[in-house]
Amino acid sequence: xxxxxxxxxxxxxxxxxxxxxxxxxxxxxxxxxxxxxxxxxxxxxxxxxxxxxxxxxxxxxxxxxxxxxxxxxxxxxxxxxxxxxxxxxxxxxxxxxxxxxxxxxxxxxxxxxxxxxxxxxxxxxxxxxxxxxxxxxxxxxxxxxxxxxxxxxxxxxxxxxxxxxxxxxxxxxxxxxxxxxxxxxxxxxxxxxxxxxxxxxxxxxxxxxxxxxxxxxxxxxxxxxxxxxxxxxxxxxxxxxxxxxxxxxxxxxxxxxxxxxxxxxxxxxxxxxxxxxxxxxxxxxxxxxxxxxxxxxxxxxxxxxxxxxxxxxxxxxxxxxxxxxxxxxxxxxxxxxxxxxxxxxxxxxxxxxxxxxxxxxxxxxxxxxxxxxxxxxxxxxxxxxxxxx
Amino acid sequence: xxxxxxxxxxxxxxxxxxxxxxxxxxxxxxxxxxxxxxxxxxxxxxxxxxxxxxxxxxxxxxxxxxxxxxxxxxxxxxxxxxxxxxxxxxxxxxxxxxxxxxxxxxxxxxxxxxxxxxxxxxxxxxxxxxxxxxxxxxxxxxxxxxxxxxxxxxxxxxxxxxxxxxxxxxxxxxxxxxxxxxxxxxxxxxxxxxxxxxxxxxxxxxxxxxxxxxxxxxxxxxxxxxxxxxxxxxxxxxxxxxxxxxxxxxxxxxxxxxxxxxxxxxxxxxxxxxxxxxxxxxxxxxxxxxxxxxxxxxxxxxxxxxxxxxxxxxxxxxxxxxxxxxxxxxxxxxxxxxxxxxx
Numbered sequence: 082x083x084x085x086x087x088x089x090x091x092x093x094x095x096x097x098x099x100x101x102x103x104x105x106x107x108x109x110x111x112x113x114x115x116x117x118x119x120x121x122x123x124x125x126x127x128x129x130x131x132x133x134x135x136x137x138x139x140x141x142x143x144x145x146x147x148x149x150x151x152x153x154x155x156x157x158x159x160x161x162x163x164x165x166x167x168x169x170x171x172x173x174x175x176x177x178x179x180x181x182x183x184x185x186x187x188x189x190x191x192x193x194x195x196x197x198x199x200x201x202x203x204x205x206x207x208x209x210x211x212x213x214x215x216x217x218x219x220x221x222x223x224x225x226x227x228x229x230x231x232x233x234x235x236x237x238x239x240x241x242x243x244x245x246x247x248x249x250x251x252x253x254x255x256x257x258x259x260x261x262x263x264x265x266x267x268x269x270x271x272x273x274x275x276x277x278x279x280x281x282x283x284x285x286x287x288x289x290x291x292x293x294x295x296x297x298x299x300x301x302x303x304x305x306x307x308x309x310x311x312x313x314x315x316x317x318x319x320x321x322x323x324x325x326x327x328x329x330x331x332x333x334x335x336x337x338x339x340x341x342x343x344x345x346x347x348x349x350x351x352x353x354x355x356x357x358x359x360x361x362x363x364x365x366x367x368x369x370x371x372x373x374x375x376x377x378x379x380x381x382x383x384x385x386x387x388x389x390x391x392x393x394x395x396x397x398x399x400x401x402x403x404x405x406x407x408x409x410x411x412x413x414x415x416x417x418x419x420x421x422x423x424x425x426x427x428x429x430x431x432x433x434x435x436x437x438x439x440x441x442x443x444x445x446x447x448x449x450x451x452x453x454x455x456x457x458x459x460x461x462x463x464x465x466x467x468x469x470x
Numbered sequence: 471x472x473x474x475x476x477x478x479x480x481x482x483x484x485x486x487x488x489x490x491x492x493x494x495x496x497x498x499x500x501x502x503x504x505x506x507x508x509x510x511x512x513x514x515x516x517x518x519x520x521x522x523x524x525x526x527x528x529x530x531x532x533x534x535x536x537x538x539x540x541x542x543x544x545x546x547x548x549x550x551x552x553x554x555x556x557x558x559x560x561x562x563x564x565x566x567x568x569x570x571x572x573x574x575x576x577x578x579x580x581x582x583x584x585x586x587x588x589x590x591x592x593x594x595x596x597x598x599x600x601x602x603x604x605x606x607x608x609x610x611x612x613x614x615x616x617x618x619x620x621x622x623x624x625x626x627x628x629x630x631x632x633x634x635x636x637x638x639x640x641x642x643x644x645x646x647x648x649x650x651x652x653x654x655x656x657x658x659x660x661x662x663x664x665x666x667x668x669x670x671x672x673x674x675x676x677x678x679x680x681x682x683x684x685x686x687x688x689x690x691x692x693x694x695x696x697x698x699x700x701x702x703x704x705x706x707x708x709x710x711x712x713x714x715x716x717x718x719x720x721x722x723x724x725x726x727x728x729x730x731x732x733x734x735x736x737x738x739x740x741x742x743x744x745x746x747x748x749x750x751x752x753x754x755x756x757x758x759x760x761x762x763x764x765x766x767x768x769x770x771x772x773x774x775x776x777x778x779x780x781x782x783x784x785x786x787x788x789x790x791x792x793x794x795x796x797x798x799x800x801x802x803x804x805x806x807x808x809x810x811x812x813x
Contacts (some may be wrong), residue, residue: 132587144631147648155635221529232663328620328666420648428560429626435588
């Protein structure tokens with residue numbers, strides 16, 4: 082068909098216009114589908130007389146959560162229960178991410194070792210942990226903890242006042258009167274001051290070339306503010322000794338077996354991934370870099386630390402992001418072994434209120450936003466270590 | 471991530487989106503759909519001794535299972551025309567709401583808010599239960615009130631967790647809860663001594679104790695901290711279907727009261743008692759009134775037996791659960807079972 086140059090139909094030959102049209106159509110389709118699903122769901126819920134909305138959040142939760150980083154009672158609201166769940170999830174996954182990074186790096190470097198025993202052990206470690214589903218490991222660790230260790234009334238006393246049983250590890254804890262916040266604040270000030278001083282000294286060393294002792298300044302900057310605060314406020318320090326009550330050890334700081342099993346499972350599985358990522362990062366650095374480092378007189382461990390790893394980091398960071406995300410998301414398997422994470426709290430909420438969609442929507446949103454936050458942080462870090470120019 | 475989350479997501483999505491597709495569009499349609507399908511789909515517990523568990527040949531048996539079979543016998547005249555769907559404690563109501571199952575017969579407590587905010591209706595109570603606590607005998611505890619500070623292993627049932635928290639709050643005591651999604655993990659944690667006690671409906675405690683290495687090592691404490699009337703549930707808005715499920719249960723109860731058993735039901739056809747005649751369809755049109763064959767109650771008793779048969783076979787003192795009838799006794803014998811007249 083011939084279209085006159087001035088015809089309005091000519092626009093269909095305009096590539097840009099077409100692209101915009103496709104995008105608008107695609108966007109409209111997505112919105113329509115979403116609207117259809119939403120309308121359908123609300124209509125069905127209304128027809129089946131199922132309660133909807135988020136008003137349940139301010140109602141009393143009424144259930145007990147045993148492991149909580151913040152004060153929580155059954156008379157608190159569902160929002161607070163949810164917060165406890167989120168904090169528990171964050172606590173276990175961040176601890177697992179840190180441990181997995183350390184262990185994984187060591188194993189990854191170990192796999193490249195010239196010592197055959199070490200590299201074989203590292204290989205077996207990686208292959209076993211990488212190829213068995215995490216859920217099975219969780220059941221395994223948990224079963225080992227609760228069956229191999231004695232019940233709490235026959236707890237092992239490893240050190241005075243340190244007890245190990247299948248209800249967890251209990252150690253004495255130090256409680257302090259409420260001046261603790263001020264001391265913590267003073268400590269934070271000290272850390273910041275120490276960092277600033279260390280940097281300033283480094284700069285002056287580079288510019289003047291005069292070598293000075295660094296540590297007395299740094300240590301005193303670190304300690305002075307908190308020491309001063311302690312001397313001024315004179316807080317009373319009390320030690321909370323664990324004591325065997327009728328059923329449980331009361332007092333002290335407790336590490337629950339559910340937390341430990343989950344931490345162990347997440348850490349070990351993730352560390353196998355980290356090991357492979359680190360290994361691939363190191364292998365990706367050309368041999369010439371090793372040789373150059375060696376010719377400068379650096380020994381192998383030093384050249385690894387000063388020359389190879391900093392460069393390997395650029396290859397390592399992007400896949401590490403997805404490993405961290407996996408650790409975070411996999412922590413939702415906690416529900417299988419009774420650790421009160423976000424999913425378990427949401428499940429209980431769902432169960433008690435009879436509303437399924439809202440709690441699921443909420444916990445998906447929490448996972449999504451925390452995952453995006455992790456990605457954003459890792460992207461920022463990646464941009465920092467990336468080669469510029 | 472995976473197992474749990476995916477399942478819950480699916481359930482949520484199922485509720486949200488599939489309802490219009492799979493659930494019968496309007497009232498009175500469940501019976502038609504069930505008749506056309508030729509099989510009843512019944513939601514039961516994940517394997518729980520006494521209530522729903524496959525036997526050595528893979529045939530489902532149990533108290534809740536027999537309630538399903540009674541409904542199938544009423545509808546088709548054949549108690550084995552049932553597909554059993556094991557349902558998760560968290561998603562059982564969604565599975566019913568979304569139309570995946572016709573009846574939920576799963577140790578489910580009837581409560582006000584469930585009846586009125588979940589889009590479902592309950593049939594008559596089939597088992598009067600109550601939440602209790604079980605401890606190892608060696609702890610030498612005699613009352614649940616002595617459990618202050620104990621760790622308690624528990625499943626996340628709606629009423630279970632709250633009842634326990636309420637009980638301890640009312641007595642101004644604290645406890646530590648360890649919540650498991652999976653009944654097996656819950657049992658293992660309790661048996662290994664991770665917890666000092668476990669809490670659930672008393673019938674369920676009997677079922678947990680039945681699988682212990684030595685059941686005599688465990689004792690159920692005397693306190694009953696809640697009322698748990700277990701009842702089958704159906705979707706709201708189909709009163710004909712609800713009537714069928716309700717009267718199938720009443721038929722079980724009434725058959726026991728009238729002395730009609732699985733073994734003597736054929737002789738009872740010649741009984742002179744007018745109510746028995748009406749029930750068994752010898753006279754009158756009771757079956758037609760609810761859209762079933764007049765032989766519906768005869769088929770129930772012939773196929774499943776009466777309430778006593780069902781109870782003794784699955785939960786009674788001859789079984790590993792060893793439950794006595796307790797409140798689940800006929801009203802004529804001081805119990806709570808009371809079927810309205812068949813008239």
